[in-house]
Amino acid sequence: MPAMESLSDEELISQFRGQGCQAGDKRIDILFERHYPRVSLWCLRFTGNRDTAADLSQEIFLNVHKHLDSFRGDAKFSTWLYTITRNQCRNKWRATQATPEESMEPIIEASAADSAPDAYSLLETSELAGRMKQLMQDALEPIEQRVMTLHYVDEMPLESITRLLGLTNASGAKAYIVSARRKLNAAAARSKGGPNVHK
Amino acid sequence: MSTSNWEREVMRRALEQTADCPVLDELTAESRSVVVEAHLKSCAHCQNELALFSEFSTADVRPQEAGDVSWVAVKTAERVKAALSPAPWWKTIFAPQFVKQASFGMAALLMVASGAFYASRTSTEPAFPSETPTASTLRASSIQLIEPLEDINSTPSSFQWEEFTNCSDYQVIVSEVDRMQIWSSRTTKSGMPIPEQLKKQVLPGKTLLWKVIAYDAAGKQLAESETRKFRVAVK
Numbered sequence: 001m002p003a004m005e006s007l008s009d010e011e012l013i014s015q016f017r018g019q020g021c022q023a024g025d026k027r028i029d030i031l032f033e034r035h036y037p038r039v040s041l042w043c044l045r046f047t048g049n050r051d052t053a054a055d056l057s058q059e060i061f062l063n064v065h066k067h068l069d070s071f072r073g074d075a076k077f078s079t080w081l082y083t084i085t086r087n088q089c090r091n092k093w094r095a096t097q098a099t100p101e102e103s104m105e106p107i108i109e110a111s112a113a114d115s116a117p118d119a120y121s122l123l124e125t126s127e128l129a130g131r132m133k134q135l136m137q138d139a140l141e142p143i144e145q146r147v148m149t150l151h152y153v154d155e156m157p158l159e160s161i162t163r164l165l166g167l168t169n170a171s172g173a174k175a176y177i178v179s180a181r182r183k184l185n186a187a188a189a190r191s192k193g194g195p196n197v198h199k
Numbered sequence: 200m201s202t203s204n205w206e207r208e209v210m211r212r213a214l215e216q217t218a219d220c221p222v223l224d225e226l227t228a229e230s231r232s233v234v235v236e237a238h239l240k241s242c243a244h245c246q247n248e249l250a251l252f253s254e255f256s257t258a259d260v261r262p263q264e265a266g267d268v269s270w271v272a273v274k275t276a277e278r279v280k281a282a283l284s285p286a287p288w289w290k291t292i293f294a295p296q297f298v299k300q301a302s303f304g305m306a307a308l309l310m311v312a313s314g315a316f317y318a319s320r321t322s323t324e325p326a327f328p329s330e331t332p333t334a335s336t337l338r339a340s341s342i343q344l345i346e347p348l349e350d351i352n353s354t355p356s357s358f359q360w361e362e363f364t365n366c367s368d369y370q371v372i373v374s375e376v377d378r379m380q381i382w383s384s385r386t387t388k389s390g391m392p393i394p395e396q397l398k399k400q401v402l403p404g405k406t407l408l409w410k411v412i413a414y415d416a417a418g419k420q421l422a423e424s425e426t427r428k429f430r431v432a433v434k
C-alpha cells in the first residue's frame with residue numbers, strides 16, 4: 001500500500017478519523033509501526049526490565065488509540081506521543097511507590113541540606129524558586145540541569161535517569177545531583193555576598 | 200513541611216514549566232519564531248524539554264540493549280494488534296505481512312539511529328558559560344598542557360604537559376567549572392596517571408578544569424599553565 005505508507009503521521013490520523021475510527025484500521029498499524037521502536041526503547045530505559053517495558057509500552061499505545069479523537073489536528077503526533085509516554089511512565093512509577101519521596105532521601109547531602117533553608121528562611125518558596133532557577137541557569141551545565149529536571153519534576157528513579165541519559169560513571173545520576181547541589185549552594189552563598197560555607 | 204520536602208518543592212518549581220514557556224510543538228518546530236528562540240536561550244526548563252524530546256526521538260540504540268529493544272517492540276506490536284483487532288487475535292498475529300513490517304521497522308531504526316544521536320544532543324546545548332577560560336588566557340612563559348583538552352571520547356588515563364626547564368617539580372590541580380578544587384597532586388615528571396579516585400569524578404558531559412604549576416628546588420613558583428577545560432562525551 002505505497003500511498004498510505006508515504007503519508008505523514010498526522011495525515012494518517014486525519015484519514016483514520018474520516019473513516020469513523022474503526023478498530024484495526026490499516027492506517028493505525030502503519031502509524032504505530034513507525035513508533036513502536038522509539039517507545040520501546042524509552043520504556044526499556046525507564047524500567048530496566050524488558051517484561052515491565054513491554055507492559056508499559058502496550059499500555060501507552062492502547063491509551064494513544066483510545067484518545068486519538070482528542071488529538072488536535074494542528075499538533076505533531078511525535079510530541080503528543082512523547083508527552084503521553086512520559087506521563088504514563090511517571091504514573092506507573094508512582095503507582096509502584098508507596099512513598100516515593102522517602103526512597104530518594106539519601107541523595108540529599110547533609111552539607112547541602114543544612115545551609116540552604118536557614119539562608120532563605122524569610123523568603124517565600126516561590127520567590128526562592130525564581131532565584132533558584134537563575135542560579136541553575138548560571139551555575140549548572142546542561143547535563144546537570146537535565147538530571148535535576150528528571151529527578152525533581154518527573155520524580156524519576158535515579159536508575160532510570162542513569163539509563164535514559166546513558167550516564168556511564170559508577171554511581172550514575174546520583175553523582176550529578178550531588179555535584180549540582182554543591183554548585184548551587186556555592187553559587188547561592190556568592191550571590192548573597194556572604195562567605196562561602198563550603199571549602 | 201520538612202526541610203527535604205520544602206527543598207524538593209523549591210527545586211521542582213525552579214525547574215518546571217512557567218506560563219511563558221512555549222508548548223513542545225513550538226520548541227521542536229523546524230523554524231522557531233524569534234520569540235520562542237529568545238525564550239529558549241534563557242529558559243533551562245525549555246532547553247531540558249527539547250533535549251529530552253530529542254533523546255526520545257533520535258536516541259541511538261546502545262549495543263547492549265538492542266536485543267531487548269527489538270523484543271519489547273515486537274511484543275508491543277503483537278499485543279496492541281491483538282487488542283485492537285476485530286478479528287480473532289491468532290489470525291492477526293500470524294499474518295505474514297505483519298511480521299515482515301515489524302522486523303523492517305526495527306532494522307530501519309537500528310540503522311538510522313546511529314550517528315544522529317550525538318549531533319542532536321550537542322546542537323541543543325548552549326556554549327560553555329562565559330566564565331570558562333579560553334585559549335586567549337594563554338601566558339607567554341607558561342607551561343603547555345598537552346592532554347586531556349576540550350571534548351574527548353573516553354575517560355582520560357593521564358595528564359600530560361610539556362616539560363618546563365629548570366623546574367624541580369610540578370603540581371597538578373583539577374577543579375570544577377565554578378573553580379572549586381577537587382583534586383591536586385605533585386610529581387617530578389611531565390605527566391601523571393589519573394588515579395581511580397579522581398576518575399570517579401570525571402563524569403560524562405561534565406566539564407572539569409585543570410592546570411599545572413612548576414616549582415624550583417626551593418619550592419618557589421616558576422611558572423603556571425593556563426587553565427584548560429576537558430569533558431568526556433556522554434556514552
Ligand SMILES: [Zn+2]
Pocket residue numbers: 217219220221238242243244245246
Ligand atoms: Zn521555558
